[in-house]
Amino acid sequence: LKVTVPPPIPWHSAMAPVTVASWTTCGELFASADDMFRGQGVQDAMSTAVEKLNSCRATGDKRGEVVALIACARSYRAMKKQDIALVTAIDIRRKIHELGFSDEEVTSLLMIADFSLGVGLGNEALIATREALALSRQRGDVQAEALARHTMVEAMLLQSRQDDALRECSRGLEAARASGDTVGQANACEQISRIHLAKGHGEEAVQRAEEAIEMFHIVADHSGQARALHCLAEAHILSANTTAALDACARCTAAAAIAGEDTAKAMALKITARAHEASGDQDTALKYAREALHLFRQLGDDYGMQVSREQCARLRRLASVAESQSARPHARCAGTACIPGVSGPATIPPQAAVTCQRVCGAAESKKMSGVIAVVTGASHGVGKGVAQVLAQSGAVVYVTGRSSADRPASPWTLSTVDDAAASFSKLGGAGIAVHMDHLDEGHNEALANVLERNHGRVDVLINNMCAASMPHENVGALSRRSAQTVKFEQSLRRGKGVVVNLGTTELPSSGSGSRNAAGAATEHPRLRDIQMMSMSTGMVKDERAMALAEEGGVKISDRESTRFAGQAVVAVSSMKQAELFRFARSHGAFASADAVTFEMDGFTHQSGLHALSSSCWPLTP
Numbered sequence: 279l280k281v282t283v284p285p286p287i288p289w290h291s292a293m294a295p296v297t298v299a300s301w302t303t304c305g306e307l308f309a310s311a312d313d314m315f316r317g318q319g320v321q322d323a324m325s326t327a328v329e330k331l332n333s334c335r336a337t338g339d340k341r342g343e344v345v346a347l348i349a350c351a352r353s354y355r356a357m358k359k360q361d362i363a364l365v366t367a368i369d370i371r372r373k374i375h376e377l378g379f380s381d382e383e384v385t386s387l388l389m390i391a392d393f394s395l396g397v398g399l400g401n402e403a404l405i406a407t408r409e410a411l412a413l414s415r416q417r418g419d420v421q422a423e424a425l426a427r428h429t430m431v432e433a434m435l436l437q438s439r440q441d442d443a444l445r446e447c448s449r450g451l452e453a454a455r456a457s458g459d460t461v462g463q464a465n466a467c468e469q470i471s472r473i474h475l476a477k478g479h480g481e482e483a484v485q486r487a488e489e490a491i492e493m494f495h496i497v498a499d500h501s502g503q504a505r506a507l508h509c510l511a512e513a514h515i516l517s518a519n520t521t522a523a524l525d526a527c528a529r530c531t532a533a534a535a536i537a538g539e540d541t542a543k544a545m546a547l548k549i550t551a552r553a554h555e556a557s558g559d560q561d562t563a564l565k566y567a568r569e570a571l572h573l574f575r576q577l578g579d580d581y582g583m584q585v586s587r588e589q590c591a592r593l594r595r596l597a598s599v600a601e602s603q604s605a606r607p608h609a610r611c612a613g614t615a616c617i618p619g620v621s622g623p624a625t626i627p628p629q630a631a632v633t634c635q636r637v638c639g640a641a642e643s644k645k646m647s648g649v650i651a652v653v654t655g656a657s658h659g660v661g662k663g664v665a666q667v668l669a670q671s672g673a674v675v676y677v678t679g680r681s682s683a684d685r686p687a688s689p690w691t692l693s694t695v696d697d698a699a700a701s702f703s704k705l706g707g708a709g710i711a712v713h714m715d716h717l718d719e720g721h722n723e724a725l726a727n728v729l730e731r732n733h734g735r736v737d738v739l740i741n742n743m744c745a746a747s748m749p750h751e752n753v754g755a756l757s758r759r760s761a762q763t764v765k766f767e768q769s770l771r772r773g774k775g776v777v778v779n780l781g782t783t784e785l786p787s788s789g790s791g792s793r794n795a796a797g798a799a800t801e802h803p804r805l806r807d808i809q810m811m812s813m814s815t816g817m818v819k820d821e822r823a824m825a826l827a828e829e830g831g832v833k834i835s836d837r838e839s840t841r842f843a844g845q846a847v848v849a850v851s852s853m854k855q856a857e858l859f860r861f862a863r864s865h866g867a868f869a870s871a872d873a874v875t876f877e878m879d880g881f882t883h884q885s886g887l888h889a890l891s892s893s894c895w896p897l898t899p
Contacts, residue, residue, distance in 0.1 A: 667844025
């Protein structure tokens with residue numbers, strides 16, 4: 279099978295009852311891999327699986343190697359690394375075939391099909407399910423045949439082959455009725471309902487969804503009930519029955535809460551927003567759409583975030599149009615001299631009411647919208663430039679430092695963290711100034727508690743404090759930055775988990791000692807799914823350099839601006855999770871020019887080289 283970069287996953291795939299729970303309990307090898315997960319978290323299970331894999335390869339235990347690979351594939355899927363999980367599943371299938379484990383072949387094919395659906399490869403999933411269906415029929419395995427047919431329908435829906443999917447699903451429903459399989463009948467009815475939704479048949483979708491809800495209720499499958507109720511709400515919206523749709527949404531939310539599945543909760547919030555939008559209640563719809571977007575972001579569901587962003591943008595446009603249409607053409611409003619309780623519109627000269635509509639720069643069009651970022655030492659220099667670019671990309675930026683109005687951060691500038699944070703609203707983001715000393719552990723704990731209480735997560739952490747300026751200082755600086763990262767470990771794990779340590783040109787070029795220090799400092803967070811990297815800048819045109827240039831009458835050229843490093847941070851932080859993982863592994867220490875090329879004014883910085891200045895004069899007085 280050839281793995282390629284897939285398109286976005288269609289919406290029905292996110293709610294489809296894929297065969298994970300079924301194929302993971304089929305077969306002796308898969309049951310043994312299941313035992314490795316009992317009582318362990320995803321990271322611990324991954325570490326255990328890797329240790330077992332290395333041990334089995336060293337001793338030549340082929341069976342144990344396959345069990346460890348199955349556990350690794352499950353771990354990759356749980357960590358949202360679908361592409362790596364698919365490649366591992368293909369390797370498992372090859373080894374099972376070579377070793378002659380015939381009883382496990384169908385299960386391995388279903389695993390490949392399941393992971394292929396997860397990354398949007400419908401054709402590969404269809405090939406695997408057809409082979410699994412043929413093998414299960416040869417062996418007379420009714421349960422495996424039902425699972426293979428179920429997954430085949432999902433693959434057909436992914437390819438928009440609704441007629442073929444309906445025929446195959448009808449056969450599966452007849453087979454389930456003949457064998458008395460209630461769960462199989464419920465899943466088939468739910469699939470048929472989604473097929474009718476895709477074809478625009480509202481009444482047929484309602485009928486099948488209600489049958490599925492009743493059967494899922496009989497077997498006490500709350501997750502299945504949530505899926506079927508989601509289909510029922512979609513069908514009622516399609517039939518313009520908003521009252522019934524809102525009732526189905528409420529039941530879907532309750533079933534998702536009982537099932538305890540965050541994906542089902544997010545889908546319930548999304549369909550509730552759609553139902554309120556159809557009923558004309560735009561404000562309530564926008565509220566539920568924002569909650570769905572937040573939950574999808576926590577789950578790392580890129581397609582769910584994309585759909586929710588588009589839904590929020592559409593609802594904002596509708597609200598803006600409704601507001602502009604309701605405004606009277608010659609309305610009057612109170613002027614700036616109006617004092618509540620003292621004077622009012624009757625006592626001051628009226629002024630014409632002026633309304634404006636935002637036509638560009640919307641937050642939902644920014645790639646860092648909603649991201650929570652922390653930049654340490656951001657009152658001036660590169661730290662301030664990085665924070666400005668993050669804010670310009672729509673992020674909520676916490677800037678920290680010891681500077682204040684009576685205690686400037688540098689003799690070269692009077693800028694403070696308050697000035698930096700206040701300027702972010704003009705750039706399209708939000709800034710919060712934090713006065714603290716990172717050498718004080720109590721201050722660090724307090725900041726971590728504030729972020730945990732206000733947001734519950736941290737997506738991006740920029741360690742700019744204690745920047746090393748000499749090669750022998752790099753090890754100590756990296757140790758302090760690693761300790762600072764550990765303070766935010768829990769919040770980073772709940773967010774995107776991007777950590778960038780900023781430094782000067784000495785960091786990547788000071789020899790093997792600094793590189794080993796960088797690797798040692800980043801190894802601990804990486805084990806907890808935090809991508810920690812060290813980024814060095816070239817020679818920077820900051821406030822200090824500008825002041826010395828003006829004092830010496832020298833013109834600065836070919837230097838990086840303070841915002842150039844911010845462009846590099848945004849480029850790395852906006853990567854998808856799999857791409858970010860690969861980049862962090864291959865670029866533990868990198869230069870800003872390795873991530874971006876063009877300066878803010880269009881100047882090109884060449885990657886792989888340190889930025890030079892043609893002025894050739896020392897930076898120290």
